[in-house]
Amino acid sequence: MTAPRTAVVLCNLGGPDSLEAVEPFLRNLFSDPDIFKFPAAAVTQNLFAWLVARRRREEASRGYAALGGASPIGGHTEDQAWALEQALADLKARVFVCMRYWHPLTREVVAALKAGGFGRIVLLPLYPQYSQTTSGSARNEFLRECARVCYHPDTRFIDSWYQEPDYLDGIAAAIRAAAERFSAADPARISLLLSAHGVPQRLIAQGDPYQRGIEETARLVRERLAWPHVTLCYQSRVGPLEWLRPYVDDVIREQARAGVDQILVYPIAFVSDHVETLYELGITYARLAREAGVREYHVVPALNTDPALIRALSHVVRAALREER
The missing domain is CATH 3.40.50.1400 (Rossmann fold)
Structure with missing residues (x-):
């Protein structure tokens, strides 16, 4: 047959x-x-x-x-x-x-x-x-x-x-490679933001498992990196509803006020670069970071066709x- x-x-x-x-x-x-x-x-x-x-x-x-x-x-x-x-x-x-x-x-x-x-x-x-x-x-x-x-x-x-080891290893490798762009490439000197697309809190309250998946992905990436300064945050909110927090723009402002001068962002919910990684993270929030006093701000490319x-x-x-x- x-x-x-x-x-x-x-x-x-x-x-x-x-x-x-x-x-x-x-x-x-x-x-x-x-x-x-x-x-x-x-x-x-x-x-x-x-x-x-x-x-x-x-x-x-x-x-x-x-x-x-x-x-x-x-x-x-x-x-x-x-x-x-x-x-x-x-x-x-x-x-x-x-x-x-x-x-x-x-x-x-x-x-x-x-x-x-x-x-x-x-x-x-x-x-x-x-x-x-x-x-x-x-x-x-x-x-x-x-x-x-x-x-x-x-x-x-x-x-x-998201539990696939190759996927997680690829993220960790991409983050390490991007860190070399900083003038002080020591992970102890870099604040890493893992930025996920947000959803309304109401959706999570109704039982959607997205937040659990994002948090578990962040945990597994942290384990691989063992970096001291890693923050999970959320982007792309629209409308008046309460969305998953913390919002990435709030985190950038708070860290700038605390004296952080090197921020690296990885788009943890995306595997392809598009408007939310290249424009929102790469242009809009880069401008926000610069205006808030962050000296160096970089976004790690999505994995795209990474082997x-x-x-x-x-x-x-x-x-x-x-x-x-």
């Missing part, structure tokens, strides 16, 4: 590929029922998404304009897919990129998988720590699209994979394919 064709689907957020795409990208984001829930979703959600996208378009466009007019996340994810496909060459698995809020959208990817006759799928979110708003949303959208086109492959879902990350992804795919069904 011939084994079914295998595909690995790398799920990521996606990002606008032009400034004209910023508003429709935001509409897709704010239309996601796994992030924003409304009782009359068919009407209320679409109106909410349209209004918020219009309101946030100009501010968001400034970030993408500073990066050349588009998000680099698509290119990074394509590169990761290519590298992972090479690592899985013995399995003859194809690797697809699937973006939640911009092309290639889930609908396009599911259509390609069905047309290609792939009977076995590994759905691998590029979010190391599970949240209903990220990995959960990607899974739900994939299942909706499969049901819509009557496509029923054997699908293996990977929820979180350690690709090894970790290959391992979790192989483990998923070994699972008994």
